[in-house]
Amino acid sequence: MQHTVEEWLALIPKAIDLLSPLSPLQLRDFLLETSMRHAKAGEVIFEKGAAGSSVFAVFAGGIKILIETGEDLLEIPMGAGQMFGEVGLISGRPRGSTVVSSESTILLEIPRTALLKLMLSQERIKNYVDDLVATRMFSQVFGPSLSDESKKMILAASELITVPPNQYLITEGDTKSDAYLIRSGSMVVERELMGSTVFVTYLQAGAVVGEMAALMDGSRNASVKATVKSEVLKIPKEALIAALASSDDVRALVESRMESRIQVNDFITSNKTQFSSAVEMNSAIAGFVFENGLGEATDVLVINENLCIGCDYCEIACAESHNGITLLNREAGTTFEKLHIPTSCRHCEQPQCMTECPPNAITRSVDGEVFIADTCIGCGNCERNCPYDVIKMERAPEPRSNFLSSVLFGLGPGIGHRDRRAVKVETSSPKLARKCDMCKGIDGGPACVRACPTGAAARVSVNEFINFNEL
Amino acid sequence: MPNVISQRFESFLSFNRYRYLWVALALMVVAIGCYVFAPVKTEHNGGTWFGYTLGVISVGLMVWLAALGLRKRLIRPGKWSQKGRTSAHVYLGIALALIATLHTGFQFGWNVHTAAFGGMMIVIVSGFIGVAIYATVPSKLSENSGSQTFVELKSQLDQVNLQLDKVLFELDGPPLKLGERVLKTDGVLVSQLRALFSQVALPVFEQFRDSIQQARDAGAIERDLSLTVLRLTQSKAALVKRIRLHQRYKALISIWLAVHVPFTFFSMLLVGIHIFAVFYYW
Numbered sequence A: 001m002q003h004t005v006e007e008w009l010a011l012i013p014k015a016i017d018l019l020s021p022l023s024p025l026q027l028r029d030f031l032l033e034t035s036m037r038h039a040k041a042g043e044v045i046f047e048k049g050a051a052g053s054s055v056f057a058v059f060a061g062g063i064k065i066l067i068e069t070g071e072d073l074l075e076i077p078m079g080a081g082q083m084f085g086e087v088g089l090i091s092g093r094p095r096g097s098t099v100v101s102s103e104s105t106i107l108l109e110i111p112r113t114a115l116l117k118l119m120l121s122q123e124r125i126k127n128y129v130d131d132l133v134a135t136r137m138f139s140q141v142f143g144p145s146l147s148d149e150s151k152k153m154i155l156a157a158s159e160l161i162t163v164p165p166n167q168y169l170i171t172e173g174d175t176k177s178d179a180y181l182i183r184s185g186s187m188v189v190e191r192e193l194m195g196s197t198v199f200v201t202y203l204q205a206g207a208v209v210g211e212m213a214a215l216m217d218g219s220r221n222a223s224v225k226a227t228v229k230s231e232v233l234k235i236p237k238e239a240l241i242a243a244l245a246s247s248d249d250v251r252a253l254v255e256s257r258m259e260s261r262i263q264v265n266d267f268i269t270s271n272k273t274q275f276s277s278a279v280e281m282n283s284a285i286a287g288f289v290f291e292n293g294l295g296e297a298t299d300v301l302v303i304n305e306n307l308c309i310g311c312d313y314c315e316i317a318c319a320e321s322h323n324g325i326t327l328l329n330r331e332a333g334t335t336f337e338k339l340h341i342p343t344s345c346r347h348c349e350q351p352q353c354m355t356e357c358p359p360n361a362i363t364r365s366v367d368g369e370v371f372i373a374d375t376c377i378g379c380g381n382c383e384r385n386c387p388y389d390v391i392k393m394e395r396a397p398e399p400r401s402n403f404l405s406s407v408l409f410g411l412g413p414g415i416g417h418r419d420r421r422a423v424k425v426e427t428s429s430p431k432l433a434r435k436c437d438m439c440k441g442i443d444g445g446p447a448c449v450r451a452c453p454t455g456a457a458a459r460v461s462v463n464e465f466i467n468f469n470e471l
Numbered sequence B: 001m002p003n004v005i006s007q008r009f010e011s012f013l014s015f016n017r018y019r020y021l022w023v024a025l026a027l028m029v030v031a032i033g034c035y036v037f038a039p040v041k042t043e044h045n046g047g048t049w050f051g052y053t054l055g056v057i058s059v060g061l062m063v064w065l066a067a068l069g070l071r072k073r074l075i076r077p078g079k080w081s082q083k084g085r086t087s088a089h090v091y092l093g094i095a096l097a098l099i100a101t102l103h104t105g106f107q108f109g110w111n112v113h114t115a116a117f118g119g120m121m122i123v124i125v126s127g128f129i130g131v132a133i134y135a136t137v138p139s140k141l142s143e144n145s146g147s148q149t150f151v152e153l154k155s156q157l158d159q160v161n162l163q164l165d166k167v168l169f170e171l172d173g174p175p176l177k178l179g180e181r182v183l184k185t186d187g188v189l190v191s192q193l194r195a196l197f198s199q200v201a202l203p204v205f206e207q208f209r210d211s212i213q214q215a216r217d218a219g220a221i222e223r224d225l226s227l228t229v230l231r232l233t234q235s236k237a238a239l240v241k242r243i244r245l246h247q248r249y250k251a252l253i254s255i256w257l258a259v260h261v262p263f264t265f266f267s268m269l270l271v272g273i274h275i276f277a278v279f280y281y282w
Ligand code: HEM
Pocket: A311, A453, B062, B065, B066, B067, B068, B069, B070, B072, B086, B089, B090, B091, B092, B093, B094, B096, B120, B123, B124, B125, B126, B127, B128, B130, B131, B134, B257, B260, B261, B264
């Protein structure tokens, strides 16, 4: 196939629905940011669990999405014009399933930022993608047996609501009975037990809450609160009931999930005296985690103050691994129960630093770290946008003097440039944005953890923080 | 600390399920066994073939232990962990104490050989003190400063001083004199040694409060003013105590190294002389 640029520009919107609202000029601009990719039959496009920050559209050919349901492997085919990998829009979320091409296929790979930009400027595209994402989430929540008509019905009946951080979506004891699908952001479920608020669980985008009250006509037995700005789809009770009535499989799936939730609830209620201290502790941790924005974090440096001798080798190691600039401030930050969270990048799920980066220099690597590429122009937007104050604008320091002469005789700028005042900076070098990149590409992983002489430093994910294995 | 999370941490002492403790114990058992059963012709000393072996092992261990200071500062990519190195350092350092003692064959005297041994033992004993400090002081440090940093404590003290300075205006006589002393009392101590040994609860605060109470009882100052002054003094006393304790703990954590590190160099020098003497006077 030999086509001229003009021919391509005519072919692409015809093949890919998503792009049909665009004028040729807009399309041309947009395509410059995307890439075309060919996949042979049977080639893996991406694997489940991999981090990804792009969305795909099938231009020609076909792919299949492999979904594991219990023992079975379900294949969902997709042909020309369809989109997949939309989870890439939620930065930091790993791919939910593996995708393989079923024949020789041409794909349009759209970087997350490019699509987000397009959605901001084109209402129709935003609606298209939003509906697509919601429909896919319905399939995940209600199982693959949910018919297309039911999906359309739920979608038409539901309403998009934005919940500001720390606001309650559902209040315990309330008699409202709609269900909600969390589209973006995350929420915590809490219950009142013996006069205190107890943290029950943490929900991420893609989860449904409130269906129990909707289906069982009771009052709400727990509260649900947004930890970060979140978007939810309000699904009215009637739509939910109609969807369940449409298929036995769907009903069975939702009921079995509800049953296990009821069990957990009963368990907490009946064992409350026995487990009150564990529950209280977990609630306290959860509170701390979310107050400090750790709910957004994918990976965070935690220092155990029972072990920390304050030697600052974590900072020094950080500087040694990043051209003499430490991206970590150990002493600053917050502390809870001897757990200290120093000021260092949390690798947020929805990094606000990325939002206004003119050269798009902030991205997430395949392993999940958010990092700033060399294309940084030093505008400082990210420094201002970061809610946790972890991005610094700095010039490169002068290179270090010889290792032995600096360690043994204290000559020249020493290791880690401990005394920053003594360090001469290269004034010719521009001030660029610097922040923790989790030692991306450095063998052995985060230097702060490796360099700790006592074992006080560890990288912890949010899920580990609020782990209910103890209960 | 919450249980779930504390499991994520492993201290240098328990590193890898006490791996280096077991290594050191094995080394020590073997050394003692050989010492008892080795077919040495004369009595034990550094000059037998067995003594030489122990001597070579000791020097090797010593150089390797001393290299910790360099290795810690040479931060390069790779799968190393400084925690593991500290762990090995501590346990093998203890093993060295035994091996070197066996190397002497308990033949001590007023000579350079015993001096070398003594120097090394000072390093090792200070190492023990260091471990004891590392195991106990950090949690005290953390309890003392709570969720505040040193800088925050200091700026809080500045705030209190500012307010105290204002109310001192309204005092006179002995309360004013004491008040000025209270105002000048600094929480932050310059040297580590002073931080280690100076008082944390200062009598001047008590004296000042007593004098204010007396003045109030005598009707010399108003009740409101006295309450303000008492409150400020109370805050200042508490802050000074916390700041000084913070500095004391910080000093404790580092000051033992002021013995450990110089004596490392010194004992290596003595060991060098000891080896030279052995071969020179052969
Ligand atoms: C002859 C034997 C030893 C030598 C030559 C030696 C030498 C050293 C050196 C050079 C350092 C580095 C200090 C620094 O860079 O900050 C050090 C640190 C240390 N040593 Fe030893 N040491 C010996 C035995 C021991 C023993 C027996 C113990 C414990 C029982 C011990 C415990 C420690 C500890 C806890 C540190 C601090 C580690 C850190 O904070 O990074 N040492 N030692």
